[in-house]
Amino acid sequence: MTTFDHILLFKTDLSSRSAVDLIRPVLDSLEHIEQWNVDLWDEDFVLRVVSYKATHDEIITLLNRAGHACAELK
Amino acid sequence: MRKRDPEKEEAVKTKAIDMLVNDGFEGFSMNKLARACGISVATLYIYYRDKDDLILSIAAEKFREMSEAVLGDFDPEADFETGMRKQWENRYRFMTERPVITRLLEQFRSSSYQQRVIPDISRAFKEKMGAFVKSAVKRGEIGQMSIETFWCVAFAPLYALLRFHEEGRNMAGQPFTVNEAILWQTFTFVMKALKL
Numbered sequence: 001m002t003t004f005d006h007i008l009l010f011k012t013d014l015s016s017r018s019a020v021d022l023i024r025p026v027l028d029s030l031e032h033i034e035q036w037n038v039d040l041w042d043e044d045f046v047l048r049v050v051s052y053k054a055t056h057d058e059i060i061t062l063l064n065r066a067g068h069a070c071a072e073l074k
Numbered sequence: 075m076r077k078r079d080p081e082k083e084e085a086v087k088t089k090a091i092d093m094l095v096n097d098g099f100e101g102f103s104m105n106k107l108a109r110a111c112g113i114s115v116a117t118l119y120i121y122y123r124d125k126d127d128l129i130l131s132i133a134a135e136k137f138r139e140m141s142e143a144v145l146g147d148f149d150p151e152a153d154f155e156t157g158m159r160k161q162w163e164n165r166y167r168f169m170t171e172r173p174v175i176t177r178l179l180e181q182f183r184s185s186s187y188q189q190r191v192i193p194d195i196s197r198a199f200k201e202k203m204g205a206f207v208k209s210a211v212k213r214g215e216i217g218q219m220s221i222e223t224f225w226c227v228a229f230a231p232l233y234a235l236l237r238f239h240e241e242g243r244n245m246a247g248q249p250f251t252v253n254e255a256i257l258w259q260t261f262t263f264v265m266k267a268l269k270l
Contacts, residue, residue: 004078004120039124042104048119073116 008049008056009073012063014038015045023066030054046073083121086111087132095177099129099185130190133182136175141198143168150206154215155265157206162232162261169236170252176240216268227267231260 014020020038027036032053039046047070049059056072063070089111093102104125108115122128144164149157169176182188207224210216238244239252 007120009116009119037123039104039119039126042125044105044115046104046115046119046124048123073119074114 006050006052008051008054008059010047010049010056010059010063010070011044011073012038012047013045013069014040014047016040019068023063023068026062026066044073078120082113086113086118086121090128090132091174091178094129094181095174098181099187102129104128129187133187136179137182140168140175140179145198145202148202150202151209152206154210154213154269157210158228158265159261161229162257165229165232166236166257170239173240214270217270228264231264232257235260
């Protein structure tokens with residue numbers, strides 16, 4: 001059976017395209033992240049990361065360091 | 075550990091369609107949808123990468139179903155009246171049997187999503203209907219006309235009837251339910267107008 005533990009989800013305050021553009025280099029530079037996107041059209045501005053290696057804590061720390069709120073979406 | 079549950083996915087789609095039809099695109103949110111389905115927002119984002127992805131994949135699926143229902147057993151080589159009768163029958167059946175999906179597709183047609191969903195799926199439509207009309211013209215069954223003129227005479231009357239039916243009222247506000255007698259009577263006049 002397929003599982004989805006490699007899809008990491010976060011609630012963020014990345015509410016605009018420019019905010020997303022600012023964190024783009026950070027997330028793009030991580031080779032173990034296969035894909036990521038932010039849902040700018042919904043109220044939780046969900047960051048969706050596809051990675052078999054990344055951890056929630058790692059992404060939260062990255063976003064916090066860049067000055068953004070980020071919490072695991074459960 | 076999260077797993078994919080096809081039954082739950084179907085239930086999510088059905089609920090999403092209800093919400094889109096009742097509240098429109100503006101009022102729709104992943105949070106509201108999750109709440110209405112009794113699942114977490116995270117589960118929705120497992121299935122779909124974002125709200126747009128959810129809306130577009132539902133739209134694409136329903137357009138495909140509609141296109142299959144309308145074109146499935148339609149033969150573009152048929153003579154004009156036979157082909158048109160089939161088209162009317164298929165469209166009538168789809169719209170009366172699946173009114174919610176019909177309303178949803180209408181909403182997509184008049185939204186900014188149209189450009190992104192319709193191109194793919196409407197290709198089959200354009201090709202089959204285009205070929206059908208072309209051979210009817212070639213055989214001398216109907217005259218040459220713009221595609222808009224053709225649609226306005228060939229299908230707009232059907233859609234007007236179905237709109238009255240959907241609203242439960244005719245143009246004068248009187249109660250109306252479509253039936254096959256009215257459908258085929260209208261069809262007869264459409265054939266009279268189009269056939270040479």
